Amino acid sequence: MSSTSPIIVWLRYDLRLADNPALHAACKLGAVVPVFVLASDEEDLPPGGASNWWLHQSLKSLGRQCNALGSPLIIRQGESIGELQQVAKETGATAIYWNRSFNPKIASRDAAMVENLRTSGFKTQSFRANLLLDPRAIETQQGRPYTVFTPFWKACLKQLNPPPPLPIPTSIIRPDKQPDTLRLHELHLEHQVDWTVGMRRAWAPGTSGANLNLKLFTRYALQEYDHQRDLPGVVGTSRLSPHLHFGEISPQQVWHAIAESGAAEWKHSQFITELGWREFAQHLLHHFPHTINEPLRAPFNRFPWQKNAGHLQAWQKGCTGYPLVDAGMRELWASGWMHNRMRMVAGSFLVKHLRIDWREGANWFWDTLVDxxxxxxxxxxxxxxxxxxxxAPYFRIFNPVIQGEKFDPHGDYVRRWVPELKKLPPKWIHKPWTAPSIVLQDSRVRLGENYPMPIVDHKEARNAALDALKSIKQPA
Ligand SMILES: Cc1cc2nc3c(=O)[nH]c(=O)nc-3n(C[C@H](O)[C@H](O)[C@H](O)COP(=O)(O)OP(=O)(O)OC[C@H]3O[C@@H](n4cnc5c(N)ncnc54)[C@H](O)[C@@H]3O)c2cc1C
Known part of the structure; x- marks a missing residue:
């Protein structure tokens, strides 16, 4: 490769300058063209509304940083390979570098692109950047993928020794010939109707927001993580998930920040284990790509899911009459994020109390989560x-009232997201339908008017769910 021909760094889910191996390697060799191509239909699932909002903000922030270092971010839209070849033509680039992604459709597109680009005379190089380990690198002694987390993570920990994060390049040399670029708003990632006020308040997409969340977490919440990570009313978790998803921060950066925090036994801490679940998720998706749409356990294909548009809508809007579920669903709608405990409680309510297909829930989360x-x-x-x-075994059915009393004992979380109930004393906050009418009156709660009665009875719903489970255990 001639030392004067620039290298294209194709940025994808690695929207950062620090600890970016593709960018780091390219910058050492000469001029660099950082390129982002919007190609939503090349994804396994086109990103939802909340993700698109985040992407817009993240690209804005990355664009500013690229400008500051010398080589503007080039934005294109269309078929990735065609756009990259076009940028190469406009700049004289002969090499394309990127960081690997393991989502099934993207990984096969990338493999096909390598073939195609090499045949056309390009040099390509890809790097591992967004996972602690390559999901293909871990297998059981029998050479099979893991399907149980604990042995998977044990095997990972034996291998894991991530190198220190790479620094931000001191400069990015721009190519002699600057290629065409779209302006960010031309990607139409932001909705015309602005429904993002809550997300804007809750988040700062981009690497500064990611670094800030990491700093706040290690300083103020890490020590108490084990006790507080299940309390939705407390900021007890890192809130790094959207930043990790878009690659504004790498898991290696997080790993090293935790190591440097001086916490005892940090490598075996609950927080590092949660990063392990992220790795496990990628491992499973890589080995069982059909699970995007189908259950891994085949008998669940026979599960008698209910179709009930009214119930689905009540769940989506946070109007089920179960305050904890409603608080979670409203937090999601307003802020684009939901606490992990709430994802479990609200998710369980949908698939077990309402017996609505998990894919309906996954779709709703897909559209509304920023992560x-x-x-x-x-x-x-x-x-x-x-x-x-x-x-979790299907027969373990979360009781939303007990979950509320355990994890939101004073009802602060419910009061924040379900203001209709804010005057209700803690004793009834998770089960307003049991409150004496004088209490309801004093608290200005009018059940069935300004807050719904439960849309299903817990006991009946639980029994119906267990009967449905029995039905799939019968031979088909
Ligand atoms: C039904 C359901 C759907 C979910 N959908 C998503 C999703 O679309 N995107 C997503 O990032 N997480 C998802 N999670 C996992 C988890 O709820 C979030 O990662 C977590 O709430 C993010 O908050 P945090 O960054 O403060 O997490 P922390 O507790 O601070 O954990 C640190 C990091 O570890 C990873 N992590 C933590 N828990 C899990 C987990 N159970 N599985 C995989 N990774 C984990 C995340 O990257 C997270 O940022 C889902 C969980 C459930 C039950």
Whole structure:
């Protein structure tokens, strides 16, 4: 390769300058053209509304950083290979570098592209950047993929020794010939109707927001993580999920920040284990790509899911009459994120109390979560439905009242997201239908008017769910 021909760095789910191996390697060799191509239909699932909003903000922030270092971010839309070849033609680039992604459709597109680009005379190089380990690198002694988390993570920990994060390049040399670029708004990632006010308040997409969340977490929440990570009313988790999903921060950066925090036994801490679940999700998606749409456990194909548009809508809008479920669903709608405990409680309510297909839930999350991630969302929904790898047994049915009393004992979380109930004393906050009418009156709660009665009875719903489970255990 001539030292004067620039290298295209194709940015995807690695929207950062620090610890970016593709960018780092390219910058060492000369001029670099950082390129982002919007090609939503090349994805396994086109990103939802909340993800698109995030992507817009993240690209804006990355664009500013690329400008500051010397080589503007080039934005294109269309078929990736065609756009990259066109950028190469406009700049004289003969090499394309990127960081690998393991989502099934993207991985096969990338493999086909390598063939195609090499045949056309390009040099290509890809790097591991967004996972601690290559999901293909871990297998059982029998050479099979893992389907149980604990041995998977044990095997990973034996191999894991991520190198220190790479620094931000001091500069990015721009090519002599600058290629055409779209302006960010031409991608139409933001909705014309602005429904993102809550997301704007809750998040700062981009690497500064990611670094800030990591700093706040290690300083103020890491020590108490084990005790507080299940309390939705407390900021007890890192809130790094959207930043990790878009690659604004790498898991290696997070790993090293935790190592440097001085926490005892940090490598075996609950927080690092959660990063392990992220790796496990990618491992499963890589080995069982059909699970995006189908249960891993085949008997669940026979599960008698209910179709009930009214119930589905009540769940989506946070109007089920179960305050904890409603608070979670409203948090999701308003902020694009939901606490993990709430994802479990609200998810369980959909698939068990309402017996609505987990795919309806996964679709809704896909559209509304700012951290919507194919691997983690698929794992989460199959886990909660009992139909996936290492899943919670289907017969374990969360009682939303007990969950509320345990994890939101004073009702602060419910009061924040369900203001109709804010005057209700803690004793009744998770079961307003049991409150004496004088209490309801004093609290200005009018059940069936300003807050719904439960749309299903817990006991009846539980029994119906268990009967449905029995039905799939019969021979088909
Ligand atoms: C039904 C359901 C759907 C889910 N959908 C998604 C999704 O689309 N995207 C997503 O990132 N997570 C998803 N999760 C996992 C989890 O809820 C979120 O990762 C977590 O709530 C993010 O908050 P945090 O960054 O504060 O997490 P922390 O507790 O601070 O954890 C640190 C990081 O570890 C990873 N992590 C934590 N828990 C899990 C987990 N159970 N599975 C995989 N990775 C995990 C995340 O990257 C997270 O940012 C889902 C869980 C369920 C039950």
């Amino acid at each position: 919507a991630d194919l691997a983690s969302n698929t794992l989460g929904w199959q886990w909660i439905s009992g139909c996936g790898a290492d899943a």
